[in-house]
Amino acid sequence: MTQTDDARLPLHARTHDDLLRRIRAGEWPHDVPLPSEGELAAEYGISVGTMRRVLGTLTSDGLVERRQGRGTFVRRAAFEHSLARFFRAGDRVPASRILDRQRVAAPADVAHALGSSGEVLHLLRLRLLDDEPYLVEDIWLPLPAFEPVAVAALDDLGDLLYPAYERLTGLVxxxxxxxxxxxxxxxxxxxxxxxxxxSPLVRVERSARSVTGQVLEHRISRGPASRFHYRMEIS
Known part of the structure; x- marks a missing residue:
């Protein structure tokens, strides 16, 4: 049985806290579901109903998600097409080219955004559609947590950085x-x-966070205003 040690807490609270610890530790990669309710209940020595309550709380908190017919997975935000909401790209994922990568002293605004000062990793990245410049991005990552990104082959980072972060550092x-x-x-x-x-550019400033609320990345993306598009359904 795997549980936290504070017997003063109700059993479902102890189970919740231990599952949260395991999620934060990266025990389940993006393509691996958590064990079933029955398997987890047996592991923790609790009823299936209590385990269902624990998983329901984790789901409500946005930490796990249930996928029909596939199981329960640690939730990862879907950013693949996030900037396509603002810059016309349809369902395509822009190609990525790292123009510069270096360790730098964190500028004051970056240190504030990341919640830490000292040395950071800076990436200058160009995004392309049909081989045409689409966006330029300044990306700052805290060190030493992202040291594997600092030394990885640039081709190994791919067009989507967040899966690369998880693969190289375990940070989600x-x-x-x-x-x-x-x-x-x-x-x-x-x-x-x-x-x-x-010429006018649309600037998108992003602070990306882990499941614990830790800021993992500060990013500023810029693209021509002529490509900007925003639509919202109001009802």
Whole structure:
């Protein structure tokens, strides 16, 4: 039986806390379901009903999700098409090219966003559609947690970084906060994106978090305002 040691807590609370510990430790990769309710109940020595209650709480808290016919999985936020909400891309995932990767002293705003100062890993990334520049991104990652990303072959990072983070570091991005604003293209952005100096860009600032609320990544994406599109259904 695997449980936390505080016998003062109700049994379902102890089971919940221990399952949460195991989720945070990365015991179940993205493609591996948790054991069934019956198997977990037997492991913890509790009733199936109590285990169902525990899993229900973890589901309500956004930590696990039930997939019909497949089981219960640790929840991972789906970011594959998140920027496509704002920059017309349809269902396509833009290609990715890392233009620069280096360890740097964290700028003040990055240190504040990550909740830590000192050295960070900075990635300058270009996203492309049909081989045309689509977005340019500044990405900051805390060190030493992301040291494996700092030394990995660039081709090993792929077009989607969050699966690479999990594969290389075991850290799972579960949620994020985004802020949108309009800025003008710097000279560097204009060169990379192939647009005129000072042309309008849409800026998306994102802080990505783990299941524990720890900020794992601070990212600023910029793309031409001419491609910007936003739609919301209101009822």
């Amino acid at each position: 991005v579960a949620a994020a906060t985004e802020d949108l604003s309009v800025v003008t293209a710097s000279a560097d952005d204009a060169v990379v994106l192939g647009c005129a100096d000072a």
